[in-house]
Amino acid sequence: MLQYIDTQKKELCCGCRACEQICHVHAIIMKEDEEGFLYPHLNMNLCTQCGLCEKVCPISEPIPVSSEIANMQVYAAMTRDVELRKKSSSGGLFSEIASVILHAEGGVYGAAFDREFRLKHVGVFSEKELDRLRGSKYLQSDTGTTFSQVRDLLRQGKSVYYTGTPCQIAGLKKFLRREYENLFTSDLACHGVPSQKIFFAYKDYLEHKNVGHISSFYFRDLDGWGYGPKYTMERADGENIIFNSYYLFSPYIYAFINGYLNRPVCYSCPYARRGRVGDITLADFWGVRRFFPTLDVKKGVSLILVNTEKGRKMLESMNNNLDLMPSCFEDAVLENWNLANPTVRPPQRDTVYVNLDKYSFEHLAKNEFRCPHKLRIYARRFIVATLDYLHLKELIRQIVRR
Numbered sequence: 001m002l003q004y005i006d007t008q009k010k011e012l013c014c015g016c017r018a019c020e021q022i023c024h025v026h027a028i029i030m031k032e033d034e035e036g037f038l039y040p041h042l043n044m045n046l047c048t049q050c051g052l053c054e055k056v057c058p059i060s061e062p063i064p065v066s067s068e069i070a071n072m073q074v075y076a077a078m079t080r081d082v083e084l085r086k087k088s089s090s091g092g093l094f095s096e097i098a099s100v101i102l103h104a105e106g107g108v109y110g111a112a113f114d115r116e117f118r119l120k121h122v123g124v125f126s127e128k129e130l131d132r133l134r135g136s137k138y139l140q141s142d143t144g145t146t147f148s149q150v151r152d153l154l155r156q157g158k159s160v161y162y163t164g165t166p167c168q169i170a171g172l173k174k175f176l177r178r179e180y181e182n183l184f185t186s187d188l189a190c191h192g193v194p195s196q197k198i199f200f201a202y203k204d205y206l207e208h209k210n211v212g213h214i215s216s217f218y219f220r221d222l223d224g225w226g227y228g229p230k231y232t233m234e235r236a237d238g239e240n241i242i243f244n245s246y247y248l249f250s251p252y253i254y255a256f257i258n259g260y261l262n263r264p265v266c267y268s269c270p271y272a273r274r275g276r277v278g279d280i281t282l283a284d285f286w287g288v289r290r291f292f293p294t295l296d297v298k299k300g301v302s303l304i305l306v307n308t309e310k311g312r313k314m315l316e317s318m319n320n321n322l323d324l325m326p327s328c329f330e331d332a333v334l335e336n337w338n339l340a341n342p343t344v345r346p347p348q349r350d351t352v353y354v355n356l357d358k359y360s361f362e363h364l365a366k367n368e369f370r371c372p373h374k375l376r377i378y379a380r381r382f383i384v385a386t387l388d389y390l391h392l393k394e395l396i397r398q399i400v401r402r
Contacts, residue, residue: 011264014037014060016171019053019329030051036262037198038142056177058170059265065275072274073306073315074332076285076292078299078326089135089220090284091302094186096318097132097280098161106159106323109150110132112140113343114191116215117203118196121146121164128179133163140193140263145167145176154180165190166271169278186305187278189272189303189336192262194252198353201361202252207232208362210243212262217270221255228253251361251369259343260352260369267345272338274329278385280304285327292325303332305339358393 003332015255017040027046030038031283040053054060079085079092088095098108107123110133114120117142124130141164150160150172157181162172166187176183212233219229228251230244255261271277288295295301306312315322333339348368355364 001365010037010039011021013363014059014165014167014171014265015039016058017143017145018056018058018147018171021145021387022052022175023058024050024052031086032197034357036195036200037140045261048090048130055225056171058174058175059110060168062270063170063173063277065267065273071327072276073312074327074329075304076288076295076327077302078160078320078323080321082299085299087131087134088300090282091278092283092300093164093304095130095134096186096321097384098133099127099185099315101161102127102130106161106182107153108163110163111137113137115202117214118142119199120144121168123149136219138191138194138253138392139196139199139214140188141168142196143171143385147172149341154182157182160184161186163278163282164188165193167265167269168269173277181310184310185278186280186282187276189281189283189339190266190269190272191256191338192259192266192269194351195262196257196362198261198356199252201266201356205251205361205365206243207233210241211235211288212241217242232302235291245350249366249371254371255348255352255369257332258348259288259346260348262343262345263351267349268341269342269375273340276305276307280306280314281339283332283336283339285332285336287331290334291327291331295325303327303336305329305332326384344362 010033015030017030017038019040020030021402025046025048027043027048028040029043031041033039075095077091079088079096081092084092094110100109102125105124106129109121109123111119112122112132119137119139120134121141121143123146124133143164143366153160154176161184161188164172169185169187173187192364203214203217210233214231215234217229217233218231228245229250230242231244233241235241247251259267282305283303285301289296290299290305304315306315329339352364352368355368
């Protein structure tokens with residue numbers, strides 16, 4: 001039986017739902033805890049002690065480091081399709097891979113908000129639906145029954161592209177319990193995942209502050225490396241207003257960057273390492289100008305780690321659509337620290353969700369999630385003077401890490 005079920009050992013669960021979906025007698029169900037994270041609960045009256053839940057857990061039995069790690073290929077990359085780059089929050093590599101799978105009449109799975117702004121993993125089967133999956137989302141997505149859906153498609157001979165955090169990719173692979181040639185995966189450079197509860201509190205805070213209802217929300221402007229959270233507010237009088245705040249000035253993003261909001265397991269993540277679990281790892285190539293000073297990066301540049309032979313074949317199939325600049329893991333990790341290290345748990349994590357219940361998100365925004373005044377002034381002047389978001393982002397990451 002899994003150690004963390006109905007216990008307080010929450011650092012042993014990533015909430016991927018593999019244990020729930022593998023249980024043939026439905027003895028495991030996922031429930032939100034007081035912080036808004038999903039954890040499995042066991043019905044002992046139904047449990048047959050088969051042990052499958054333990055075998056598929058990506059945390060209690062992590063997937064070992066790939067034997068192909070010595071052959072990893074690293075690139076700064078971007079699509080040559082200018083319009084596609086404009087619709088992407090980075091260099092457009094996700095969309096290019098997704099198009100390959102969709103043209104083969106397969107399915108693409110990733111995180112998307114539903115109408116109530118709950119973040120869920122969903123499958124799409126056309127280019128028209130792909131917009132739902134684009135863009136960064138800084139909270140944990142609910143995989144639902146997608147592992148089972150993917151297994152059914154793979155058994156039918158359909159191609160599937162599944163993207164997610166490293167633990168979600170590991171959970172899918174452990175759930176499947178065998179390799180499928182028609183499955184392609186991308187894991188992300190993950191900083192950690194906040195809960196749905198804290199995001200809802202942030203959304204309510206914005207609606208109260210701006211007196212209206214949020215109808216659309218993006219953590220980053222999809223026009224390349226955008227400046228920060230962008231959302232559309234519907235006023236009671238029917239007026240629609242688009243807000244686009246600076247990245248550093250959002251209390252939620254500031255708390256996220258500092259690691260205040262993460263799920264407990266994120267601080268000891270076994271997949272924040274050089275040996276990646278996806279066929280290709282996708283990230284923003286922060287600091288790319290250090291290595292490619294003449295590169296036009298205003299619309300975003302992807303960092304890709306090609307981890308498997310399957311990943312290399314996929315890259316070759318898209319070669320005519322991409323601009324690729326060879327790099328190395330040592331350069332990539334300089335500004336993508338979480339490629340090789342989990343986020344360090346800060347002292348604020350011990351009280352942030354308690355204080356959310358005790359006070360409000362507004363209280364947290366004013367007292368705990370507020371960027372220091374001097375840094376706010378400096379950042380504002382920097383933006384006005386240079387209009388260079390990339391350099392500002394690198395500066396913020398360096399300051400926060402200190």
